[in-house]
Amino acid sequence: MASVTELRPNEEPSREEFRLPPRPGAQPAVTSGIPHIQLDQAASDDLLERMADWAFSLSGVVEQPSRASLPGARALTVAPDVSITRPEAMIVGREFAHIHPQPHGGSMHTKLPEHQVVEVVDKGWGEHHPLALDGSIPNLLMVYAPRDDGDLDVVRIIIGAAVEYAIPSMPAQ
Numbered sequence: 001m002a003s004v005t006e007l008r009p010n011e012e013p014s015r016e017e018f019r020l021p022p023r024p025g026a027q028p029a030v031t032s033g034i035p036h037i038q039l040d041q042a043a044s045d046d047l048l049e050r051m052a053d054w055a056f057s058l059s060g061v062v063e064q065p066s067r068a069s070l071p072g073a074r075a076l077t078v079a080p081d082v083s084i085t086r087p088e089a090m091i092v093g094r095e096f097a098h099i100h101p102q103p104h105g106g107s108m109h110t111k112l113p114e115h116q117v118v119e120v121v122d123k124g125w126g127e128h129h130p131l132a133l134d135g136s137i138p139n140l141l142m143v144y145a146p147r148d149d150g151d152l153d154v155v156r157i158i159i160g161a162a163v164e165y166a167i168p169s170m171p172a173q
Contacts, residue, residue: 043106
């Protein structure tokens with residue numbers, strides 16, 4: 001499985017360290033505007049819970065209601081006792097990602113360094129958010145919901161990269 005190595009503060013992962021396999025199957029249908037929602041291929045309740053439980057167990061990550069998404073979205077935020085050294089990694093405030101609730105559960109929005117955004121999009125695991133396309137929030141992307149355990153493994157890699165981008169002093173486990 002791919003991984004992102006431990007980083008020093010303000011250091012971005014090299015392009016060689018972030019490689020994803022191609023996502024099998026068709027891309028899900030998504031809305032083209034705001035709200036930016038995945039319309040099909042949602043995660044099962046079990047996959048959604050396992051994804052969220054893992055994400056919120058990571059060092060330096062605290063769950064909060066999202067300030068940037070629909071009601072019920074669960075935000076990954078930088079813990080209050082952790083300094084934000086990369087404000088460009090934040091969507092709003094201390095929120096650097098959020099997981100969408102059912103019925104569109106499992107898709108998420110996050111920010112990554114540009115080369116990682118390109119890898120996610122090129123390999124079919126996500127797409128640019130409309131606010132990234134218009135330049136309002138650079139490097140914001142939707143990561144598609146995992147459909148099975150194989151997808152969940154890759155989505156965890158992407159979440160881990162988002163954590164390491166937002167909290168470089170606390171690499172994902």
